[in-house]
Amino acid sequence: MAYFDHAATTRLSEQVRKAMDRHLREIYGNPSSLHTPGIEARKTINSVKNRLAEHFGVTRQNIIFTSSGTEANNLALKGMYFRHPDAQIVTTTIEHHATENSVRFLERIGCKTAWIRVDRDGFIDLDALKQALKRDTSLVSIIYANNEIGTVQPLKKIIPLVHEHGARLHLDMVQVPLHQAIDFPALGVDFVTLSAHKFHGPRGIGCLIARDPALLEPLIHGGQQEFHRRAGTENVATMIGFLTAYEAARAQAKTHNAHVDQLSHYLIEQLNLKAFDYRLNGPDLDHSRLNAILNIGFKDHDAQHLAFQLNRHGIYVSLGSACDSDNIEVSHVLKAIDVPKAYIRGSMRISLSDENTYEEIDHLLKTLETILHET
CATH class of the missing domain: 3.90.1150.10 (Aspartate Aminotransferase, domain 1)
Structure with missing residues (x-):
């Protein structure tokens, strides 16, 4: 083969499988429960988030675990729109379908949008971006490293344009962790999407790193998980898998x-x-x-x-x-x-x-x- x-x-690594298996067998309490098994699960989540936060250069409150990169993109786009329904969202013509189809949906319910063309190598047209940005632009969403052609966008040229107009910048960085570290402060952006199965972690878990999570309206309502941004009982084993896979990716x-x-x-x-x-x-x-x-x-x-x-x-x-x-x-x-x-x-x-x-x-x-x- x-x-x-x-x-x-990517293939689930043996190191990740073993780490997840131990927690599947030993840490089975609901993290919201106040008995010993539940408290143990909560401590594990906090430990995972603290270690990831150290890697990303953020606090654990900035990390929102999701079921996938697709959900994380949806949360960034729809979460911003539902909080700022009169604002514009800007994206490009080469986005992953998780972004493209989310923006198409928002268009159908009244969101103002702008689609930025790219050149023959897939690089964003900076003049077109500058023209599209308006004072009411709330979010610019760009795939940093394209999943089909590999193009890496020129962030140092994009970020000043976006922030000059008071907009937030979201990067789909799902393809990135095997190749470079996620240093959130150094990136200078507002939201980053990741997905564990792209770097030898488990399917079924992604995350959105958010500079200010309060900017986002939750898409899933229920309990108070993920600091009120994403309800639902946490999947502790996949969180362990995410962390283990990310640390292995950085080491290798x-x-x-x-x-x-x-x-x-x-x-x-x-x-x-x-x-x-x-x-x-x-x-x-x-x-x-x-x-x-x-x-x-x-x-x-x-x-x-x-x-x-x-x-x-x-x-x-x-x-x-x-x-x-x-x-x-x-x-x-x-x-x-x-x-x-x-x-x-x-x-x-x-x-x-x-x-x-x-x-x-x-x-x-x-x-x-x-x-x-x-x-």
Whole structure:
């Protein structure tokens, strides 16, 4: 098996599984209960949040655990709108569907919005952003590292524009923790979305880091959990999994990034040597991008056919966002960056991690060569 879909999800690490298993067996009390098992669970949550807060450079009150990155994006967008219904929300044309479809929903119920175009590498049009920002803009929501093409946005140019107009900035950073630390104060933003299963943690838990959680109207009502921002009995085991996975990602980041960079360069070099007629969608390697995410278009080929044939050989890639697998339309991201017609339908995403090997890359290339010659 050669798994090249790490931008969709990652394998749960054995270290994380063991940490979660111990807490599933030993800490089973409801954290809201006032007996010993409940108090033990509450102490565990507080410990997890305090350690994460230290990593992120915030306090535990700034961390809102959610069920996913999707829920965290929804909380940032809808939470701001429901508190500030007369204000404008600004986003881009290459967002993850969790953001795109949330903003579309808000439009339908009366929210004022602005959609900012990007260039052919996926970088936001700063002039268009400046023109769209108004004094009544409440939130700008941007995917920091794009999940389909890897583009990393120029924060140092975006942040001054946003804050100059009194708006808040939300970053979808779901793809980031394997590659860089989340230093919230250094980022200088107002909200950050993360999701554990993107860095070898469990599915079913994400978080929203909020500079001022009071700006958000809760989406889920009930108890007083998550400092009144997200009701529901906490899933202590997945919180432990989130922390364990994040700390492991930070400890292994240097070797992970070095290996992934080497693999990505090797893959592109081999595509060139073998004279594949392809296009790398998004920025060139090492140019404000995550080298782990390679969206490659093969001229005059059908990516669905390529992915199906690769799957038969035990090679697993993606056609784009795994959260939209039922949609066979061309990716809105590839449309937004104006990928040429000859390449857009032959585009697939190869997303790497330090678990991939040179042998797997060779297997991918050899199999691709055979499939392309047969079609």
